[in-house]
Every structure is written in C-alpha cells, then in structure tokens.
Amino acid sequence: MTVTAAGPLPQTPYDVAIVGAGVVGCAIARELARHPRLRIALVEAQDDVGQGTSKANTAILHTGFDATPGTLEARLVREGYARLGAYAAETGIPVERVGALLVAWDEEQLAALPRLAEKAQRNAYPDTVLLGPGELYAREPHLGPGALGALHVPGESIICPWTTTLAYATQAVRAGADLHLNTAVQHVRAADGHLLTTSRGTLRARHLVNAAGLHADTLDRALGHEDFTVTPRRGQLLVHDKLARPLVRHILLPVPTALGKGVLVAPTVYGNVLLGPTAEDLDDKRATGSTADGTAALREQGRRILPALLEEEVTAVYAGLRAATGQEDYRITAHPGQAYVTVGGIRSTGLTASLAIAAHVTGLLADGGLDLGPVREPEPVTMPNLGEAFPRPYQRADLIAADPEYGTLVCHCERVSRGEIRDALASTVPPRSLDGLRRRTRARAGRCQGFFCGAAVRELFERGARP
Amino acid sequence: MTAPRPVDVLVVGAGPAGLAAAARLAAAGAGRVEVLERETRPGGVARHCAHGGFGTWTHPLTGPGYARLLTRAAERAGATLRTGVTALDWAAAGPVLTTVGPGGPETVEARAVVLATGARERPRAARLVPGTRPAGVYTTGELQQAVHLFGQHIGTRAVVVGASDVSYAAAGTVRAAGAEVVALVTEHPRAQTGRARARTARLGHRLPLLTGTTVTELLGHGRLSGVRVRHRDGRTTVLPCDTVVFTGDFVPDHELARRGGLTLDPGTRGPAVGAALHTSRPGVFAAGNLLHAVEPAGTAAREGARAAGAVLDFLAGTPWPDPGVPVAVEAPLRWIAPNRVTPAAPQARHVLRTRIPLTRPVLYVHQDGRLLHRERRPTALPDRTLTLGARWHERVDPRGGEVRVSAG
Incomplete structure (x- = not known):
C-alpha cells in the first residue's frame, strides 16, 4: 500500500500513469488495479483525492434520463448508474433513492415535460410519470405556490461523492496502485513511453491516461492534440442545515428551457439541503470563490421553489468548476500510436458514469496495446458511513x-x-x-x-x- | 432501545444557566438532579473566556474561575454532572430524552427537563460572506478554545469582524496568542462597547477600528491571504491577513428544542417562554442564552435559578400554564425575551436588542391599540443589552391579542 505526498518518485517505469485523482482518475486506477500484473501510478497535483470538481458538485446519482440520446455520455451514465448503485451497496457508500421531480412553473415548462418523458424513453429509462399539481403538492407540501405540474423520475438518487472517490482510491491503493499526491505534472515527452516531469521529479510510464479534469486540455496540448478547450463553468451552491431536511423529499430539478437551466433544490445524504448551482463561464481555473451576486441570485430562485428554506441556516457556500468543453458529449479519445487516452469533458455526470468510464478506458488501453494480464478481483472495502439513512x-x-x-x-x-x-x-x-x-x-x-x-x-x- | 432510566430533573447543558438550575434544584431536595454536558468539561462558553467580567463586583472572576465556582456549587448541592454525554433526541411524548456517551445509548425519563443548551456565533458561511474557503477562518468560540484550552498556533495577522464586547475579547485572545490585530471591522458607525473600552483598545493597545466597513470577500487558496472590505463611501481595500475572526451574531443552539417540537419565538429563534420559563412542551423548561443570544453569564445563571423555582412548583403539583399572550417587537427592535406574558409568572424584566443605535429611546408597550406602558431607557446599541421592566404585565388582557413593543 503506497501513498506518497513528498520526496522523490519511484524511477522504475510504470505500466500506466493516470494523471488526476478525481472521481474518474480514481475509478480508472481501481479498474486497472484488478489486473495484478500492472504497475499503476495515480498522479495528483493536490494533497488529496477528489479535490477538484469531484468534491464540489450536486452529489446526484443520475439515471441519464435527460442525456442526449446516442451519445457516449448517455451510454456511460446509464451503465455507470447501475454499476455505481451496486458498488455503493457493497462498499457502504451512502445512496438514497429519493427520486427527482422536474417542476414546471409556467406553461412553457409544463409543455416541455412530455418531451422530456419521451427523451427518457429514448435513453432506455421508461419509468417517468407526469404529475398534476395535486399529486405534486402532496409529495412536496413545502413547495412554493404556483407550480403547475412535474415529471417524476423515481430513479434519480443522492450519493456521497467524497466516499465514492475515496473508496475507489482506497481499493486501488490496497490492490497495489501507487498514489502520488502533491505531484503536479509540468511537462510530458515521449521517451520509450512517457516521461513526465512533475513538481516532485520525473516519472516514467508506458501508457498514459489524462484524467486531469479542468486541466485535461492543457495536458492534451502537451501531447500534441488540439481537440478541445476546457472552459471552467462555476457552480455556486448553498448548503443548508440539517434542520431544513424535512422541507424536501425529492431532488427538485428545474425544467431546462431556452432561457437556461435554472437551479435545483436537493437533499444530501448527510441530511443537508442544497440550493444551486449557478452556471458562470469563466477563464480562471482557480476561481472557486463564491460571490455576493451568485448567492443572492440563488436565494432569489430558492425563495420561489421552497420558501421555508430561506429561513434555515446556511452551513456552507461552495463553488465547483465543471469542465465545460462546448461539446454535447464526453471527449474520451484513444491515441493508440502514443499509448495515450484522453478522458476529457467529463461534466457533472462524471460521478455517476465513473465506473463505466473506467471500464471503457481500460478497454481503450487494451486496444492500444496494453497487456492487462489476468484479473484478480480486489478485496472488497467497507467505507465509514457518512449518510443519515444508515446507522452512524x-x-x-x-x-x-x-x-x-x-x-x-x-x-x-x-x-x-x-x-x-x-x-x-x-x-x-x-x-x-x-x-x-x-x-x-x-x-x-x-x-x-x-x-x-x-x-x-x-x-x-x-x-x-x-x- | 434500553428501558428508560428515571430521574427527577434532567438539565441539558452545564453552562451557567444549567449549573445554577441544578444547584438550586438539588439544594431544594428535588430528588435526583442530573446535568448532561456533551463537552468533556462543565462550564459552557465561560470555560474558555479567559478574561475578567464574570462573578460579582466584590468577587470578580475570569470565565474559567466562574465555571469552576458554579460547577462546585452544583456538585456540592448534590446534582450529578455527566460530561461527555450528548442529549440526542426526544421520546414520543413527555420530558424523556435519548442520550449517548462512551457508556452507550440510554433513554432518560425525567419528571421535568431544563433545556440550557446555550448559544453560538454564526460562522462565516451563515453570514454569506463571499470568497474562497481557506484555512484561518474562526469564530470567537473556536479561537478562544484554540488558544486558551489547547495552546494552538493561530496565525500572525488577524482581522476581527465586529466591534462589540465579544470582538474586543477576541482581539485580546489574538494578542495573547502572540498575533497582531490588523483591525476591528464593523459596519456600524461606532463600536458596540463602552467608550472606555473602545478608547483603551484604540489608544492603549493601538487596535485600529474601521467603522462603516463591511467584509465583502475572503481571499486566498489553502490559507487566508486577506479580506476585502468596503468602506461607507464605496471604496474597497484589501487587508492582508492570515486569520479572520467572525465575532458576535449569536444565535441560540436550538436543535434539541426544535427536535422536541417546542414553539420557537420568531425574534429570538429560541423557545417561546414566559417569565417562569415554561416552554410549549409540558414538563420542559428553558433557561439561559438558548432564550436570548446572548446575555452575560450572570444573567443566564440567575435565569437558571428562576427556572429551578418553576420546576419545583411544577414537581409540587402546580399545573402547566396556558401559553400566555405573545410579546413581539417592532423594527428597529430585533427581539425580546421572555416573549410570553402569563398571569401567574414572576415579574422578571425583559431583555431586548436593537438593530441600530437608539439615543435615549422611549419604549412603548401596546396591546390591541391600547398603550399599556411607556418607559425611557438609556442609549441602546446593537449587540448590547436593553431592558424593559415588567410592571405592565398586570395590565395585559389574557384574552387579548399580541402585545407589541416599539421604540420611539
């Protein structure tokens, strides 16, 4: 079991180096660690796993009902939903299958609901149900006045993103992967595989996986590709005290319209209530601060959705940066000639899709010449329970x-x-x-x-x- | 769940109010009086206020000294103190609580419960102060414990947000820890403290005070690097610092009260009570800064003793009173406590808070348009005690509408 955070890096070449220990990088490391012959390095610039988008998202396990049908994202989210649901149950990652309600507040949104139900069908998710206002308010008695109806998506769930990332990393490290923290990749060059120059010295690997999240475009360019640009899209979220939890039973999703996506109100597995996110396209990949305008706008929208929420204490305000690429799909690309796979543009669905992305990427690495060797299923892990729905x-x-x-x-x-x-x-x-x-x-x-x-x-x- | 263990009175919280209630109850022969304290030591907030201002004129004490005095008094009277035990929730009815501690879970069935869970400062997040989430962000409570209980290093340059008494105490703790106070920052036009204290701080300790100034952003990744402030005239400046202390803005720690379904007062956000400190849940009393965040420890202790009197009456068979007539305040007043008038209750004075400074205000008490009382008070400042006598209680119509208190 090796986790390092300082000192020189091992000089023996690895079979695979994964850059970025977010939820996707950790999932890939775990998947590769099922192959005991591989030497795997998981390289992370920060001092912990899951320090980027993975720690600051809406913590939802998506069914993929609203994905763009036929995309890679739609498939991986659908597969990932099933995989992560099963993995969470065996690992002790808290999941609550609370379901989502897409609440329509005007005629345009109401008219969009049947189309969303039909889109869900095309995404192989047939379980949506249209609700009239009577049933909607029976399900959500604290909802603000004026809602016209809703689409119920019973499979939408809430999950602990921190435990998920940590479970993958724990299992990968216990199965023999090396996790190198505080290791920022500065240059990459081809030299009998890849030679990575990092803030902690050099590291060699035969195959390279780019799971660098917000910085995936920078690393991709260093390897000679101009496929996409990551624009950090800031999402500010307000976390409300556990005393607010009885106010809401489902994930309350906005109905996407031409005017934008709106904000959601969602319970968390810790018993809090989230309000957010904003969607602000920025240039600065470190701009994880909240703003007065952002929180004020969220509270204004929250007041309509769940008026009583505004009376409860805010316990945290955080801002996450999603890796927007201006594309409607993930940017997962194999470059077999380079022994290199890019895992870019993994948006807010990445948590749900993580295990399916890992399996997909492993397949791409094998296609690109990586000899995976035999499989040995890793020892199951049991994570400490942080969820309120299970005994603490x-x-x-x-x-x-x-x-x-x-x-x-x-x-x-x-x-x-x-x-x-x-x-x-x-x-x-x-x-x-x-x-x-x-x-x-x-x-x-x-x-x-x-x-x-x-x-x-x-x-x-x-x-x-x-x- | 284990079978309930019976006690006569269960006091939740061993701060000044809880300890004083327990001492009087035990001394008066109320039977088995047990105090639950979730911290490892009794005393509440006083145990980390390593400064004077406690005790009496003749017996001045520091916070820890006062905590020890009250603890000894409760123990000597025969109360049982159980530290490291948390009251988690209520049984379906009555003054029955579930608890947990190193000895495991337990259900304690009391004839009466006194809630004395105190108050806390609202942290940065609740104040919606924008910016990043770096290390080095404190409340006074955390700062005092870090420095006075654990001897931790806190940083080198601190901005103190607020200029009330607790802010000056926080500045004292920063200095005691060997760090520099960059400034005290308040949005108010002057400090919310006595003129003598403000002058000593400014001239004696050279603590800059920025009035009419708001903290608009915290800066820095990893560790705090500064706070951005906006002055009254709209100018913004960055104060470089590695530590910021958010002081004051106390709220009741009312989780247990809410879990028990107690009616809360909309102004104080603590349980609604009359002067005898009965809550809306029969058998459950409340005392101390859970009712009014915050008054000095001595006020909390006196209130604990007063609650004990009502508990003794209740144990002797006095029936639970009707809720009484609500008392509400009008802006710029923020809250009043007690906030119910019940006919049989003792005529204890009320405490109030104002949102803005009031120069020699007159307080008016009306019920259904009828003037019950008017009283001139000394100049009142935000975050400082403003009081109102209770002589008008006998003029309240118990079947009438809400009593309204306004300032003119």
Missing part, C-alpha cells in the same frame, strides 16, 4: 460497547465521534488537512462550523487521536 457509529450500541470511542462525540452538530476521526487518520488514504478530515468524517461540517468543536478536532488532527 453514535447510533450503534454494539459498536460503542466494543469501543467507547464511538460514543465519545467530538463534533456535535454532525455527531462525529472520536473513534471515527481516529479511524480516518489511520486509513489507507489519510487526510492531509482539516478539510480532508471533514470529507472523511463530516467533522466541522455542521451549522457551527467549528464554534464548539473546531479546536478539539484540530487537536486530534495535529496531535493524533490516540489518548
């Missing part, structure tokens, strides 16, 4: 009886025990920052944002959770 450690008498540290709560808003923090610090891919610890445990993620527990959590993080 503080709710489990058996666990506390065996280890009282699970009954010792440190973060009170989110009810995170000392035992969970200790486990995260000792895990296969441990956190390197308080934010990393938050994504693994929910510690400091609640309404007080550390007023009560911040110093105690930092103490455990910096000096270790052993008494």
Whole structure:
C-alpha cells in the first residue's frame, strides 16, 4: 500500500500513469488495479483525492434520463448508474433513492415535460410519470405556490461523492496502485513511453491516461492534440442545515428551457439541503470563490421553489468548476500510436458514469496495446458511513460497547465521534488537512462550523487521536 | 432501545444557566438532579473566556474561575454532572430524552427537563460572506478554545469582524496568542462597547477600528491571504491577513428544542417562554442564552435559578400554564425575551436588542391599540443589552391579542 505526498518518485517505469485523482482518475486506477500484473501510478497535483470538481458538485446519482440520446455520455451514465448503485451497496457508500421531480412553473415548462418523458424513453429509462399539481403538492407540501405540474423520475438518487472517490482510491491503493499526491505534472515527452516531469521529479510510464479534469486540455496540448478547450463553468451552491431536511423529499430539478437551466433544490445524504448551482463561464481555473451576486441570485430562485428554506441556516457556500468543453458529449479519445487516452469533458455526470468510464478506458488501453494480464478481483472495502439513512457509529450500541470511542462525540452538530476521526487518520488514504478530515468524517461540517468543536478536532488532527 | 432510566430533573447543558438550575434544584431536595454536558468539561462558553467580567463586583472572576465556582456549587448541592454525554433526541411524548456517551445509548425519563443548551456565533458561511474557503477562518468560540484550552498556533495577522464586547475579547485572545490585530471591522458607525473600552483598545493597545466597513470577500487558496472590505463611501481595500475572526451574531443552539417540537419565538429563534420559563412542551423548561443570544453569564445563571423555582412548583403539583399572550417587537427592535406574558409568572424584566443605535429611546408597550406602558431607557446599541421592566404585565388582557413593543 503506497501513498506518497513528498520526496522523490519511484524511477522504475510504470505500466500506466493516470494523471488526476478525481472521481474518474480514481475509478480508472481501481479498474486497472484488478489486473495484478500492472504497475499503476495515480498522479495528483493536490494533497488529496477528489479535490477538484469531484468534491464540489450536486452529489446526484443520475439515471441519464435527460442525456442526449446516442451519445457516449448517455451510454456511460446509464451503465455507470447501475454499476455505481451496486458498488455503493457493497462498499457502504451512502445512496438514497429519493427520486427527482422536474417542476414546471409556467406553461412553457409544463409543455416541455412530455418531451422530456419521451427523451427518457429514448435513453432506455421508461419509468417517468407526469404529475398534476395535486399529486405534486402532496409529495412536496413545502413547495412554493404556483407550480403547475412535474415529471417524476423515481430513479434519480443522492450519493456521497467524497466516499465514492475515496473508496475507489482506497481499493486501488490496497490492490497495489501507487498514489502520488502533491505531484503536479509540468511537462510530458515521449521517451520509450512517457516521461513526465512533475513538481516532485520525473516519472516514467508506458501508457498514459489524462484524467486531469479542468486541466485535461492543457495536458492534451502537451501531447500534441488540439481537440478541445476546457472552459471552467462555476457552480455556486448553498448548503443548508440539517434542520431544513424535512422541507424536501425529492431532488427538485428545474425544467431546462431556452432561457437556461435554472437551479435545483436537493437533499444530501448527510441530511443537508442544497440550493444551486449557478452556471458562470469563466477563464480562471482557480476561481472557486463564491460571490455576493451568485448567492443572492440563488436565494432569489430558492425563495420561489421552497420558501421555508430561506429561513434555515446556511452551513456552507461552495463553488465547483465543471469542465465545460462546448461539446454535447464526453471527449474520451484513444491515441493508440502514443499509448495515450484522453478522458476529457467529463461534466457533472462524471460521478455517476465513473465506473463505466473506467471500464471503457481500460478497454481503450487494451486496444492500444496494453497487456492487462489476468484479473484478480480486489478485496472488497467497507467505507465509514457518512449518510443519515444508515446507522452512524453514535447510533450503534454494539459498536460503542466494543469501543467507547464511538460514543465519545467530538463534533456535535454532525455527531462525529472520536473513534471515527481516529479511524480516518489511520486509513489507507489519510487526510492531509482539516478539510480532508471533514470529507472523511463530516467533522466541522455542521451549522457551527467549528464554534464548539473546531479546536478539539484540530487537536486530534495535529496531535493524533490516540489518548 | 434500553428501558428508560428515571430521574427527577434532567438539565441539558452545564453552562451557567444549567449549573445554577441544578444547584438550586438539588439544594431544594428535588430528588435526583442530573446535568448532561456533551463537552468533556462543565462550564459552557465561560470555560474558555479567559478574561475578567464574570462573578460579582466584590468577587470578580475570569470565565474559567466562574465555571469552576458554579460547577462546585452544583456538585456540592448534590446534582450529578455527566460530561461527555450528548442529549440526542426526544421520546414520543413527555420530558424523556435519548442520550449517548462512551457508556452507550440510554433513554432518560425525567419528571421535568431544563433545556440550557446555550448559544453560538454564526460562522462565516451563515453570514454569506463571499470568497474562497481557506484555512484561518474562526469564530470567537473556536479561537478562544484554540488558544486558551489547547495552546494552538493561530496565525500572525488577524482581522476581527465586529466591534462589540465579544470582538474586543477576541482581539485580546489574538494578542495573547502572540498575533497582531490588523483591525476591528464593523459596519456600524461606532463600536458596540463602552467608550472606555473602545478608547483603551484604540489608544492603549493601538487596535485600529474601521467603522462603516463591511467584509465583502475572503481571499486566498489553502490559507487566508486577506479580506476585502468596503468602506461607507464605496471604496474597497484589501487587508492582508492570515486569520479572520467572525465575532458576535449569536444565535441560540436550538436543535434539541426544535427536535422536541417546542414553539420557537420568531425574534429570538429560541423557545417561546414566559417569565417562569415554561416552554410549549409540558414538563420542559428553558433557561439561559438558548432564550436570548446572548446575555452575560450572570444573567443566564440567575435565569437558571428562576427556572429551578418553576420546576419545583411544577414537581409540587402546580399545573402547566396556558401559553400566555405573545410579546413581539417592532423594527428597529430585533427581539425580546421572555416573549410570553402569563398571569401567574414572576415579574422578571425583559431583555431586548436593537438593530441600530437608539439615543435615549422611549419604549412603548401596546396591546390591541391600547398603550399599556411607556418607559425611557438609556442609549441602546446593537449587540448590547436593553431592558424593559415588567410592571405592565398586570395590565395585559389574557384574552387579548399580541402585545407589541416599539421604540420611539
């Protein structure tokens, strides 16, 4: 098991180097790690997995009902939905099958619903149901006045994006892949395979996978391709306190119209309620700040969808950058002559599609001459549960009886025990920052944002959770 | 679930209000009085206020000293303190709570519950301050614990957001940690503290105070690199710093109250109570800064003792009172507590807050258009206590409409 974050990189050539440890890169590493003969490097510029778009999205497991029929994205989302659903169940990634309602607020949107139902059919998703206002308000009693109807998509689900990425990385590393953090790729050149110059020295690999997300176009150009340009599209989201969770039962999706996509209101598996995202095309790939205009616009739209939500506390405002390419599809391209696969333009559906993308990319690598060798299924992993729909450690008498540290709560808003923090610090891919610890445990993620527990959590993080 | 364990009175929260309630209840022979505290030590916020201003004129104390005094008093009186135990939720009816601690889950069935869960500062996210999400962003509560309880390093240059008493306490903690206070920043035209304290801070400690100034953006990736502020005249500046402390803007920590379905007051966002501190759930009382975020520790403690009196009456058979007549405020007043008038309750004074400074205001009390009372008060500042006497309670029509308090 190897995770490195400093020092020189191994000089023996790898069979495959994957650049980018987001949800897609981690899924590819996990898929390749099923082949024990391969030496795999997962290379990440930041200090943790899932630090880009993977950590700041709407956390939805999509059915793919509204994908553009016939695209690669439509197929991979459909396959990925089934794969990730099954993987989540066996791994302990929290998923809640709450279903989505596309709510129509005017006649134009109402008229669009049957077309969306028909599109869902073409995407092999036949389970949508049109609802009149009576049934809509029976399902969502706190919905603002004026909704005319909705399309119910029962399969749309919510999922924990952090645990998903971490589960892939954990399984890949335990199966023998090397995860190199704090390793920014600066140059690539062909030299008996690929020679990567990074912030931590050089690394050699016979095959290269570009899963660099927002920076996938830059890396692609370094390998001589001008196929696409990534325009970061900022999505600001407001996270509301768990006390807001009873206000909403489904994912409330906007009906896409010519005037734009609108915003969604969605519960999270942690029991929060999301409002967002904005959609702002930017130039700066580091512009992950929120803005006064953005949050004000979201609250204005949220007031119409779920008026009572505005009365609840906001526990976080975050902004994620989606990798928009101006294309209606993923940009997954094999360059067999170069032993190189680009995995670009993976938009907000990437979380859902991740396992299917991984299988697809593995196929492309094999077609490009990578000898995968035999398959050995990796040891199953069981991830710590961060979801409210499943028993958390503080709710489990058996666990506390065996280890009282699970009954010792440190973060009170989110009810995170000392035992969970200790486990995260000792895990296969441990956190390197308080934010990393938050994504693994929910510690400091609640309404007080550390007023009560911040110093105690930092103490455990910096000096270790052993008494 | 395990069989419920009976106690006579369960107090939730071992801050000044909870400890004072427990001390009086135990001393008065209320039976088994148990205090649940989710932190590892009792005392509430006072335990990390390593500055003076607690105790009395004759016995001045620091926060930790005051916490120890109240803890000893409760224990000596015979109350049981259970630290590291969290009250999670309520059973379907009555003053019955589920808890968890290192010993596992438990259901505690009390004859009466006193909620004293206190208050917290609203953090940066709740204030919707735009920008990135770097490290180095604190509330006063976290800062004080980091410095005074754990001796952690906090950074080198700190901007303190706010200029109320707690902001000056936060500035003191920054200095105690060896860091520099870049400025105190307030959108108000002056500091929300006594003139003497403001002058000492400005001249004695050379703490710059920026009035009429709003924090509009946090900057920096990884670690905070500065805060952008906008002055009254529209100019914006960046104050380079690696630490920012959001102070004040307290709200009740009301999760347990809400989970129990208690009626909340729309102004305070704490449980609606009359002067005897009965909530809308029979058998459940509330005291301290859960009711009014925030008043000094001494006020919270006195209120805890007052709640204990009502608990004793209730245990002796006094029936649960009707909800009473609601008391609401008109802008620029923000809230009032207690916010119900019940006929039999003691005539305890009300505390209020204003949104803007009021120079020697007159407070008017009306019910259904009828003037019940008027009273001139000293100049009131936002985030500082404004009080109103209770002599008018006897003139309230118990069957009439809402009582409205306004400032003129």
